[in-house]
Amino acid sequence: MATQDVRLPDIGEGVTEGELIKWLVKEGDSVSADQPIAEVMTDKATVEVPTPYAGTVKSFKYSEGDMIPIETVMLVLDASGGGAEKSSSKKESKSEAPPAQAAQSAPAARTSQAPVTAAPAPQGGGMDVYPPASEIHVLATPATRRLAREMNVDINQIQGSGLAGRVTREDVMSKQSPSSSGVNAGVTAKANIPRPAYKGVGGDLEERVSMRGIRKKIAENMQMSKHVIPHFTLMEEARADELMKLRSQAKSAGEKYGVKVTYMPFIMKALIATCREFPMFNASIDDAAQEIVYKKYFNLGFAADTPNGLMVPVIKNADQKTLLEVSKDINELGAKARDGKLALEEMKGATITVTNIGSVGGLYATPIINHPEVAIFGMYKIQERPIFVGDQVKKAHFMNFTITCDHRLIDGAVAANFMKAFVSRIENPSHLMLDMI
């Protein structure tokens, strides 16, 4: 009986390795083609890896907890009888399932179904190519373009050091090796950060765990954002009594559809409406081109606390969805985030992010912007507070909000005006009707 190597496929943009979390099959199990065989965590997400072949599990090449580079053999199958598969060379396994697709079809299958679009199957994202093809304005010789591709470097993101911005071989090489000094590291590149050692006391008093997977990615992202973006945070409170009434009505209405309606979708809708007045909040800075990019679409990221760490699922085109649909997305994506089942697609492309630390605690926080976005919006716990109405002390409910901005693009006064416009929507939620599409 012939054997068949199963390799870890290319599991997403820029991903070079993954940590084997769990085998989903045992030695001796018979598996069918496309059956998930392992859970692998990359710096972006945890994905289920399917086998492109049918057969019987013969041996594992890695144990749980190991890092597996992509394209290496992770498991060997005894090819099932049937006579269909003539399996021999390693070429065979490559030609069987072009690497990009095998991986992407898996997360695609899990994408939460969009309510409108028809044919969901084919468009799942299998058409993405990484690195993307070199754009027409990129100045680089054909050989350099190919070098970048083979090194898995997106040449469009490199600021060339040559004449007129020409990308040289050296530019490409220096992108790859982490030891290189960032001679021409544009700010689009990963920030070149010092790595001071920590000499601990050692022994049983400390435990060392390698920084990898999602934790490593979080660290990189945070450091990158703080490195590139001059942050400032503006804090404000808003009376929430009207919003509470509205939400409680919506909550019981939502139950009829089996959807739990929280405060988050209201905040999101008010945020989108306010961003329409202040487009610089739904934008990015293209540092390489020295241009501001205003976005005419709204993909709202929301920070989710998960056992693996912070994840930011994204509600695509949130401006075009109803409150109920946004609620549903929040519930579904939040659940997936907690279960570590988010597809890469579901964490990409946010234009602005909301963080709801308040659901845990804390009066205010100063969140870090999810680069390349330029703002992150914080919402906090609703609290009862006494207020003066005339000379009378009355009970009122207040909710705290923060807007943390990229000061390169957003001035303090603009942020204050933004917050004012936002608060007026929260205090008079009926005005949200005026923003409805």
Added chain:
Amino acid sequence: MTKSFDVCVIGAGPGGYVAAIRSAQLGLKTVIVEKEYLGGVCLNVGCIPSKAMITAAHFLHRLEHQAPEMGIEISGKPKLNMKKLVTWKQSVCDKMSGGVSQLLKGNQVEVVFGEAEFKDSKTLKVVGKNVDDLIQAKNFIIATGSRPIEIPGFKIDEKEVLSSTGALALDEVPKKLVVIGGGYIGLEISSYLQKLGSEVTILEAMPTLLKGVADADCVQVVARKLKKSGVQVHLNAKAKSYKATGKSFEVTYELDGKSEKLKADKILLTVGRKPNSDQMGLKKIGLKIDERGFIETNSQKRTNLPNIFAIGDIAGQPMLAHKASHEGVLVAEVIGGQNRAYDAKTVPAVIFVDPEIASAGWMEDEAKANGHSELKIGKFPFGANGRAVSMMEAEGFVKIIADAKTHIVLGVHIVGPEASNLISEAALAIEMGARLEDLALTIHPHPTLGETMMEAAEATLGHAIHMIQKPLGGASKSTGSTSTAARVH
């Protein structure tokens, strides 16, 4: 019989056979399915035979018109034996097609002749003379090309109304030829049939020939020469219908709102080509096809069905053989597990009219549309090039478009002798991101036509040697756009 392969290529044109060979080179078990002939339209009824005819016609033309001036005296008029010419042309095609056959065999690619139809996205049914196969493959490459478009009132029967295929098969020169469509195929065939003795009239619906396909300055040179040689060109003329009148035909067309008539012995219809995406059950298996009939692909030429790729004419513009070949290699390597994507900056284009037109990169408006607001544009005429003059082929010029600030070459447009062979240097320059100085400072051998590329770069910089450029003394700061040519030697 059911057969299994790693790769099944459908269509053995310049896209398909190249994809098959590279697949085989990468150790993939490969089959190629072809319904008619190895080499496809290109080698059999397109690029290659038309070049044979063009060469012969040009030869005849030179014997008639240029030989006497060079002192070569021929008693009587050179006589054309069209049947012999067609035989020779066919021998050229057979040689090239035979070469493809050998290459496929030598690389152990299995060749299956027959009509193909997808049963599902993993199975192809092929029916031919001695073939009734089911082919199962892990990857399919669709390279089935395109075919001529027809217009109302004219149905291609290859007897009265010809496509390029029928025109290339003619074994008699038609006395009066009406050509509908002044694109590059129509013009190439018009030029050679005119030289072989036809009276040619071209009906073009657009206000210029080669609209949007070639640089307007280049087209002007060709249009002038066509006119001088006696080819009638009617622009803004819409062909409506035709009818038989005795042995010949009468073509009705509309010009400026008036109905006009023309006599013709043959009608050539060359109004464009359309992708063959309506065949082989491609829609049935769920392939995404755009509104112009092209199969949609990503930058790896992968379709929405991940095991199916599409290359060449059927996968989008430009419909050119060399683009198809480039994509063929690319797809084979993607299937072979290599990371590849289509990122060529330019697909050079060549039109074998008289004189030849060739281009690489952008035209002026395209360069502007792509963010190069200030351009440097320079021209150098073949009339000032010793080799061109000594070949008695001194019409035309090399025109270079560069970014005014960076001097990076954005487009090169050539009309003139051997433009087709000269353009590759320009394509390399553009792919390399060369600057005008790179072209100007590369020593080009003398006396060759290639010197015009160097001089055109110099002219764009404002200081070509073999041409007087004003302002005098302004070599370093001249914009290079105003210039008068002078013949030297």
